[in-house]
Amino acid sequence: MTAYFDDLETRSADARAAAQLEALNANLARNGLPPLADLADLAALPVLRKSDLSARQKAEPPFGGLPVSNVAHIFQSPGPIYEPGGVSRDWWRMGRFLHAAGIGQGDIVQNCFGYHLTPAGMIFENGARAVGAAVVPAGTGQTELQARAAHDIGVTAYAGTPDYLKVILDKAEAMGLPLKIAKAAVGGGALFPSLRQEYADRGIACLQSYATADLGNIAYESAAMEGMIVDEGVIVEIVTPGTGTPVAPGEVGExxxxxxxxxxxxxxxxxxxxxxxxxxxxxxxxTNVRIKGWMGRADQTTKIKGMFVRPEQVAELVAKHAEIVKARVIASRDGEMDVMRVQIEATGGDAGTYARSVADLLKLKGAVEVVAPGSLPKDGLVIEDQRSYD
Structure with missing residues (x-):
């Protein structure tokens, strides 16, 4: 019999809708908006986009005049956009996902999400505390030390991006260090079927969540692994990109x-x-609604190695060097790892110099290829994702 995180997960649709409407109207009042009679009326309100939020925050730092309270941390994400964080139990609702992944009391979680400026590390740590697990605040990088710590401490669960667990496992194997990791809760990038199977072959049950720095957990997998269950603390709409109008049930949208x-x-x-x-x-x-999971971007913004790369960042790269005509970021895979390649149309210049600018502006390292002006396709793409999600 399945043990649930709480009774909210199995309530009826009517009970859920009534509770959500009450909580929504309370939040609308905090935003100075009138109450709604029905959840369907939410579709009449304007959509708030990251660009809107960034502009509001520049005008009224740090949170754009939104009614923020109980702030324990302030984080910075690319944009920059600033997000508040709390320390109350399951503030980002990640505990619900970790519980569904079988993580709880007695587990030691190696948390390989970043703790520097961005909130992912704290999001998963807060969730681990909610389910009673101990945490190794490992952060990113230093793989040899990560493998040694996992072995010495007896880590039983991993939290981090999907592909970094393989890096740790391979390093531990090369060092002759047996590990006890049997559970993995991943996010921040696509979990490809081949990689999930590799973990299963190594005796590790790997489930993924869908979360953002602004919203916390949005949806998550359970052991059934049929779609992603929408979290109890959010209302999800699927809309036609650019309009905010809900699509027909089952259709793809934003x-x-x-x-x-x-x-x-x-x-x-x-x-x-x-x-x-x-x-x-x-x-x-x-019993909550399920979504099919991540199916791409409504714009060209693409997540590579757990970091978003945005068209405006590519534009900054072009603007930084007068000899660059245009640039194109290409995301692909090398085995089970994300790879970024940057093609630059330029009248001259040095690939090494451009590579340093790429790392500075895109916050990721990638191979740089300088090509002659007119070489890149004229298809409007500045970010091309060549990875297969089948």
Whole structure:
């Protein structure tokens, strides 16, 4: 019999809708907006996009005049956009996902999400505390030390990007260090089927969540692994990109999320991600709506190695060097690892100099190829994702 995180996961649709409407109206009041009579009326409110939020924050730093409360941390994400963080139990609602992944009391979680400026490390640490697990605040990098710590401490669970676990496992194997990791809770990038199978072959059950720095956990997998169950603390709409109008059930559209967190009540926040509602409910018994998971970007913004690369960052690269005519970022895979390649049309210049600018502006390292002006396709793409998600 499935043990659930709480009773909210199995409530009826009517009970969920009534509770969500009450919480939503309370948050609308905090935002100075009138109450709604029905959740369907949410579609009439304007969509808030990252660009809008960034502009508001520049005008009214740090949170754009939103009714933020109980702030324990302030984080910075690319943009820059600033997000508040709290320390109350399961503030980002990540505990629900970790529980579904089988992580709880007695587990030691090696948390390989970053703790520097961005909130991912704290998001997963807060969730681990909610389920009673101990945490190794490992952060990113220093793989040899990560492998040694996992062995010496007896780590039983991993939290981090999907492909970095393989790096740790391979390093531990090369060092002759047996590990006890049997559970993995991943996010920040696509979990490719081949990589999930490799972990299963190594005796590791790997599940993924869909979360953002602004919203916390949005949806998550359970052991049933049939779609992603929408979290109880958010309302998810699937809309036609650029319009905010809900699509027909089952159609692909942009994910727009309203969080019911009273400390940071974002209303109709556009993620830029594409997904679709999956009919029915999960075989695991959780009754909330499911989505099909991440199905691409509504714009060209692409996540590579757990970091977003945005068209405006590519534009900054072009503007920084007078001899660059245009640039194109290409995301691909080398085995189970993300790879970034940057093609630069330029009348001259040095690839090494451009590579340093790429690392500085895109916050990622990648191979740089300088090509003659007119060489790149004239298809409007500045970021091309060649990875297969089948």
């Amino acid at each position: 994910v727009v999320v309203t969080t019911l967190n009273p400390d940071y009540p974002l209303v109709r926040f556009a993620t830029g991600d594409l997904s679709a509602v999956l009919a029915g409910t999960s075989p695991c018994g959780r």
